[in-house]
Amino acid sequence: MTKIGLIGLGTIGSGVVKILKENKTLITARTGTTIELKRVCDLDEKRAEMLGIRGIYSQNYKDLLNDPDISTIVEVIGGYEPARTIIIEAIRAKKNVVTANKAVIAKHGEEIFKAAEDNNVSIMFEAAVGGCIPIIKAIRESFAADKINRIYGILNGTTNYILTKMEEGLSYDQALKQAQELGFAEANPSFDVDGLDSAQKLKILSSLAFNAKIKDDILTWGITKINKSDIKYAKDLGYTIKLLAIAKEIDDEIELRVHPTMIPQTHELANIKNESNAIYLVGNNIDKAMLYGKGAGSMPTATVVVGDIIDIAKSSSITNYYSEEKKLKDINTITCRYYLRPNVLDKPGVFAMIADILGKNNISISGVSQKELGKDIVPITIITHNVRESDMMQAVDQINKLDVVKSKTVVIRIEDI
């Protein structure tokens, strides 16, 4: 019998309450152990009332930490604070911790893992990345004997939904509106569409896969500048645009980036549609593996939160958090192929000006197309050969300063996974 304290009765927390209640018999039969929800905490007492658990409600989380019967605290309130404080205090009170909080693990993971080791308790966070996709367990347990050297993740459901709908013909604004109506996107969608959510998750995945302490910020580009014509040109070229989170370990250097990426339509990740998430791993021995599923949602996420609780209840959780300082590759030194769409006035000589800038920055062009679409803006699209990031950023900066340029050039990296 394991007694747990649950902090947070929102989307995920209420899912945890439901699963523990409805699947009680199944869980006990399967695992040989019983999990009892001893006490819950939320700022809003009404939430406990609606779930029929007012009798075990506390407004103060310290009541849960001070309860000697409770051996595991489940934190599902999200955000940096007070989540971090609660987790650290719970660990110091010798409680195991299960959390679904990507923000706090991405930012304070090192501190939290250290505290867990010092206090000989477990910290589990499967739900922090990829919803119900068991990627943390795959990396830490199933593939523990392998060296993972590449991660390509579709880690954000909102942006993948928007890009899928744009492929189906909607504009960015229409697709975003639809995502908001369906509850996939927030009223202020910046955290998702600017790539910040994906970047947090990538930090967690890559620190586990590469056993690395990752402190620096990583290159993070969102999808707001992509329009229907980019999607169409990508398609014509045999590519699909995805917001990819990319991590590579090459010669002890780690390369991390989140950006819209053209990937071949035939790649397994190209077929991950709508709000689904997927993580594609490349390892020395496993070659390749992909895990796919619901990246968010109350019940999918709550399922793996309870999975973590069960692991702890069966003492089959991991308590080892080995990591070392690794050098983050200077993003200016990476090379890849690029797709460029400068927004230029239709004047003679415009392309020559752009080609001149590219040439002077050591950028060689592999393909160009120019099609009539709007009234006075003629989208020129350019595909380059392999180019150094710093050269490309300098060239784009120079292009954007041309008088004939109406708005910022759209830049999409091409990844032949």
Place this chain on the structure above:
Amino acid sequence: MTKIGLIGLGTIGSGVVKILKENKTLITARTGTTIELKRVCDLDEKRAEMLGIRGIYSQNYKDLLNDPDISTIVEVIGGYEPARTIIIEAIRAKKNVVTANKAVIAKHGEEIFKAAEDNNVSIMFEAAVGGCIPIIKAIRESFAADKINRIYGILNGTTNYILTKMEEGLSYDQALKQAQELGFAEANPSFDVDGLDSAQKLKILSSLAFNAKIKDDILTWGITKINKSDIKYAKDLGYTIKLLAIAKEIDDEIELRVHPTMIPQTHELANIKNESNAIYLVGNNIDKAMLYGKGAGSMPTATVVVGDIIDIAKSSSITNYYSEEKKLKDINTITCRYYLRPNVLDKPGVFAMIADILGKNNISISGVSQKELGKDIVPITIITHNVRESDMMQAVDQINKLDVVKSKTVVIRIEDI
């Protein structure tokens, strides 16, 4: 420090030896524990010599079972016997067991799990299904809190490779030959192409996912009768043909079958190409999840074998094997849509005869096509509405007895996953 005994130095066994040697430091750092290969066993001493481990070689597996230092036996010889005997004896000698042996787990799982519980040791078998795909762990641990109610698996790399190549234009014989040349298919490919390998794996997956004892044989059809025109017609209709292993739990009845299946081209499983494997799960709470990867091969498989060893070394393995008797659905009572291709002589009235048989067996036709392909055999293809299996089998039997029928009618079930 965990000391292990390894029985079998073939493809997987030699991979295990390599990984334990080459990734020793990584494994120790990641898991906080050390795994030592204490003794190995194989009928062929030369294999040990080639791996540079002649010093720890025994020809008799009992040497490993009698070694009190060895706490875990790794069985990777495959097949029913002596594998079953070795596993049971190892368990009785209070050794934990890791195996990659699908045959023995599919057939003797119940006996083995019972023995493991009685002797309070672990039996782990991640590599028995789907090579490096961590599907056993996903079902038993990550999704332990959910009720899985559907499994759709591409569980055999050989047949998936053949079907992929047939989509690309090869004949069945050409594709099989290529698979054999590449080492994906055996000289006698029956075990793969007749679906037996998939059926064994499906038994393991469904018994775990549904906590069910499955003793009966399951419907198992192979891919040998499918030809290029079936693939082409499927494509025209928006389908892809896959050898699917299907398991459903509906109202406490379990439905299990392995057969060539037309699935929509847009489904995630349709894009699993070549020798890859994938398992698509549907659960009450997780909705859907898919795991994809290398279904075979020395290093991918050995990686998850070592993953199992690590789980045992860290005492984070599962020792609970709850299951109950469940009723296997009478296959005659299932319903689905069917694709039929009777091989008939080109005579007037032939289609009317077939339509008459279908009608008399309560089978309603949703579409028919007849295209000129060969000289005297005109492939009629028929798509039906939902039909009871027993009605369809009776109708097919009657069609095959018609004088105008030159060879057995090709039957492919359609699954709108």
